[in-house]
Amino acid sequence: MSDLLQRLRGRGWRMTSQRRVVAEVLDGDHVHLTADEVHALAVDRLPEISRATVYNTLGEMVSLGEVTELSTDGRAKRYDPNAHRPHQHLVCSGCGVIRDVHPAGDPLTDLPPDQRYGFTVSEAAITYRGLCPGCA
Amino acid sequence: MSDLLQRLRGRGWRMTSQRRVVAEVLDGDHVHLTADEVHALAVDRLPEISRATVYNTLGEMVSLGEVTELSTDGRAKRYDPNAHRPHQHLVCSGCGVIRDVHPAGDPLTDLPPDQRYGFTVSEAAITYRGLCPGCA
DNA sequence: TTAGTTGCAAAGGCTTTGCACGCGC
């Protein structure tokens, strides 16, 4: 918990109440939130915080490499605070909820050199799709 | 080539010049295009075609299951006409180009039952990211 | 004929930006 906040502080990132609240909200929940959901939760703790600041802040966390941006099929982007723990995602086609999963093995090694077409491949992401218990 | 068009005709899909041109453009190019790129290429062949029709037509092809929608990085969606050939994608982080790859094995089987959290998992997509020869 | 398709323009969802004020360091 608040692992993210500690990482950000450790990098000497200028801290404000808005940034702290965004980091806490992101890290404190077990599901991956959209920017608007982050804003809604942030408002509970800091009523004056603006949507623009939430968007800007999330964007900076992504630039710093401390948060990963997940874009699922035309819906709003979701933000994943576990940027340093290798994992994959399970997405519900119904409600869009995203949950982390940890299958065995490294997907990167599954792509043989003759399938790389000269690309310098640096990461591999697996997205499993289906319906969550609530939507099934 | 124009495999897609044949599949669509085979399903008894009502054919119009707009739909034919969209299918030809999508299938005729080896990269996966955005809706706007499809529109630009379609205009070359049929100057009056509207953006709305291109969007609607692509959406219907996706609903029919003949085209797959790819959402990369929160930018515009791209459309993949090879919906029936199992494959994965190699994405260039520099220019955004997407190329199909065919690694061995079925990624779906890599997710053990105890990692499914009650979800009914129906598909798995792997996205390999890196830099293409031109951007490296 | 007639249900389904098109084009236009306007609206919609999500996100970014310009600018003046405010605050962390």
Added chain:
DNA sequence: GCGCGTGCAAAGCCTTTGCAACTAA
């Protein structure tokens, strides 16, 4: 105090939709 961060509102990008005219079967 300085420079970056914030809030507001407006603009931006991509996409969808309402409606009247049109057309494939």
